[in-house]
Amino acid sequence: MRTSEWRRAGLTCAAVALTTAALTGVATAADDTEAPQAPVVSSAEYPDDANEHDGVGSYGTFVFDSASDDVVSYRYEWMGGLPQTLKAAEPGAAVSLRWLPQTNSPTYLYAQAIDAAGNVSARTTYFVRVKSGRAAVTHWDPQHDSGADTGTGVTPDAQGPTGTSIASAARFDGTDEAYATLDSSVDTAKIFSVGAWVRPDALDGDMTAVSRTGLTLGLAANSTDSTPTWSFALTTTSGGSVHLTGGSPERGEWAHLVGVYDAEQHTARLYVDGDLVATDGNTVAGGGAGPLRLGSEGDTDGTAHWHGLLTDVNVWDRVYVPGEITAAATRTPQRQGYWDLETATGAGSPEYAGGEPLTLAGDASINTGTDDCDVNPDCTPARYPMVGYGDLLLDGDGDYATTPDAVRPTDAGFSVTAHARIDVDTATHDMTVLSQPGEHTDLFTLRYVAASRSWQAVVAHDDTADAPTTTVSAPVTPFGSGEDEFLAVVYDEKTDQLRLYVDDIYASDSASVTGKDTWTPTGDLQIGRSVTAGTGTDYLTGELDEVHTYAGVLDQTRLAMLRLGGVDA
Numbered sequence: 001m002r003t004s005e006w007r008r009a010g011l012t013c014a015a016v017a018l019t020t021a022a023l024t025g026v027a028t029a030a031d032d033t034e035a036p037q038a039p040v041v042s043s044a045e046y047p048d049d050a051n052e053h054d055g056v057g058s059y060g061t062f063v064f065d066s067a068s069d070d071v072v073s074y075r076y077e078w079m080g081g082l083p084q085t086l087k088a089a090e091p092g093a094a095v096s097l098r099w100l101p102q103t104n105s106p107t108y109l110y111a112q113a114i115d116a117a118g119n120v121s122a123r124t125t126y127f128v129r130v131k132s133g134r135a136a137v138t139h140w141d142p143q144h145d146s147g148a149d150t151g152t153g154v155t156p157d158a159q160g161p162t163g164t165s166i167a168s169a170a171r172f173d174g175t176d177e178a179y180a181t182l183d184s185s186v187d188t189a190k191i192f193s194v195g196a197w198v199r200p201d202a203l204d205g206d207m208t209a210v211s212r213t214g215l216t217l218g219l220a221a222n223s224t225d226s227t228p229t230w231s232f233a234l235t236t237t238s239g240g241s242v243h244l245t246g247g248s249p250e251r252g253e254w255a256h257l258v259g260v261y262d263a264e265q266h267t268a269r270l271y272v273d274g275d276l277v278a279t280d281g282n283t284v285a286g287g288g289a290g291p292l293r294l295g296s297e298g299d300t301d302g303t304a305h306w307h308g309l310l311t312d313v314n315v316w317d318r319v320y321v322p323g324e325i326t327a328a329a330t331r332t333p334q335r336q337g338y339w340d341l342e343t344a345t346g347a348g349s350p351e352y353a354g355g356e357p358l359t360l361a362g363d364a365s366i367n368t369g370t371d372d373c374d375v376n377p378d379c380t381p382a383r384y385p386m387v388g389y390g391d392l393l394l395d396g397d398g399d400y401a402t403t404p405d406a407v408r409p410t411d412a413g414f415s416v417t418a419h420a421r422i423d424v425d426t427a428t429h430d431m432t433v434l435s436q437p438g439e440h441t442d443l444f445t446l447r448y449v450a451a452s453r454s455w456q457a458v459v460a461h462d463d464t465a466d467a468p469t470t471t472v473s474a475p476v477t478p479f480g481s482g483e484d485e486f487l488a489v490v491y492d493e494k495t496d497q498l499r500l501y502v503d504d505i506y507a508s509d510s511a512s513v514t515g516k517d518t519w520t521p522t523g524d525l526q527i528g529r530s531v532t533a534g535t536g537t538d539y540l541t542g543e544l545d546e547v548h549t550y551a552g553v554l555d556q557t558r559l560a561m562l563r564l565g566g567v568d569a
Contacts, residue, residue: 153178163331174307189287213288246277274329332551396541474508
C-alpha cells in the first residue's frame, strides 16, 4: 500500500513511519533510547594533568568528542555557570570551544553528548588549572626604564600615584624633547593590551601618553566642543581607524588607562580607572612595527606631546582582563590617624599606631562607663562607651580634643569617620564633631545642625575666607535620642563625589564635586569643635569614639568594618 493510501485510511505520519520500520526492520530515532557515550574532553593549552597552565587572559581550545556516531550536539557548562550547547557540523563530528580564563582559580568544565533522539550521555568532568596572566612584554617606569632613549624634556623626579605600589613617575614637559623610546616586540595586529598611569598638567589639546605605529593611548580634545576625554585609537586593515573615547580628565589628577584589542573577537576596549568606558565590536587592527614611544605620537619628531606625569607603562601580548584592570587601578586608602579613645595618659589619648596623640582640653575626659551595679542594686547604671572600653566625653562648655596629625588629602581624595552619641532632644545649638582648619577656612566640617536635627558635612574648595563649598546632609537616627551613630565623610576624586554616610554602608547623601579640588590644610585637626578666627565655636555635648582619618577613599567594605569597630591595620 502506498503512503497516500495509508493516509486515506486515516493513519498518521507517525503510524506510517512505525509501520514502515516494522516491515523493513529499520529503527527510527523514536526507537533510540540508548544514551551516547560520554565525550572525551581535551585541550592543548589547558590539559587536565594536575599542573597549572598559561594563563589568565590567554585563549585555549577545548575539544569535545564522543565515540558514538549519532551525536549531534554537546551540552557544557563551567563550574557555577549556566549550561550552553555546541552543535556538531554533522552527526558524530567533534566540536571545539574557545575559552578565555578570567582568573587563576581552579575550575571544572562539564560536558555531555546528545544524540539525534535527544538521549543525553553521562557527564564528563574536566579539571582546569590556570596560571596567573603572563607579565607584560614591555614595561617602563622611571626606576625601570627598560633601556629607553629619553629626551631632555623628561625628568624622573615625581612621586607615583598614592595608594599604589608605584613609587615614582616622570615629568614630561610637553615639548619636542618630552619623549622616551623603547623596543617592544608585541604584534599589535594580534591580541594585545596597553596600559599606563597618567596625570595631565594641561587639557587644552591632544596629548599622547603611549604610541606605536597603528595605536595611540592618551588624551584627546572632543571634536565637537573640544572637551578633553581619554582616548584609545587603532588603525584598521581597511585603512581607516577606530577611536574609543570616554572619561573626564582633570588637570593634576591621576588616571589609570588600559586599551585592549582582542583579535579573536575583533573587539577594542578602553578602560579608565578600572571602568569600561568604550567598546567597538567590529575592529580588525592593522597593527604596526617599530618602537614604543612615550610622550608623543610618531617615531621621531612626534606630535601631541604629553604635558604632565607618566609612569607604569605596560604592553602585554594577551588580553588584560577586567579583574586585573580593576586591581591595577585601585588606590588603597592610607590611614593617617586612628584614635580609639580607650585611655588617657595625662591630658592626652594616644594614637593607635604611635602617631601624635589627641590632646584633651577643658574638662574633656575618657569615659570608661564603670559602675558597681553587679553588687549594688540601688546604683545608677553607667553610660557605657560606644566601642571598646572607652570614649571621649564632652560637656559642650569649652571641651574638645586636638592633634597636629591633620587630614592631608591626596589627588584621590580623603575620608574621615567617627562614632557619635548626642542627646538631640536637649541640643539647642549646632555642634561640631570634626573639623580640619586651614589658614583661612576649614577643609571640611562634620557637624550636627540643631534646626533640622541632621548631620551635615561641608567641604571648602580652596583655603580662602570666601571659598566655594559643597554640602551634604542626612537626618539623625529615627530610633530615639542618645543612639550611637557611625558617621563618615568621603571625598572621592575618582567619581567626583562628596558622600556622607550615617550608620549604614550606603551613602545617605552625595553631591558632585566635578572640577573642584581639595587642598592641603595647615591647622590641627579639631575634635568636638570648630575654630573661627582663632576662637572655638560649636562645642559638642555628647560622646565621640573611634576617630579615623585617611588619605584616599574608603570603600563600602572598609566602612562596614569601621562601623562595627574594626581596625584597618
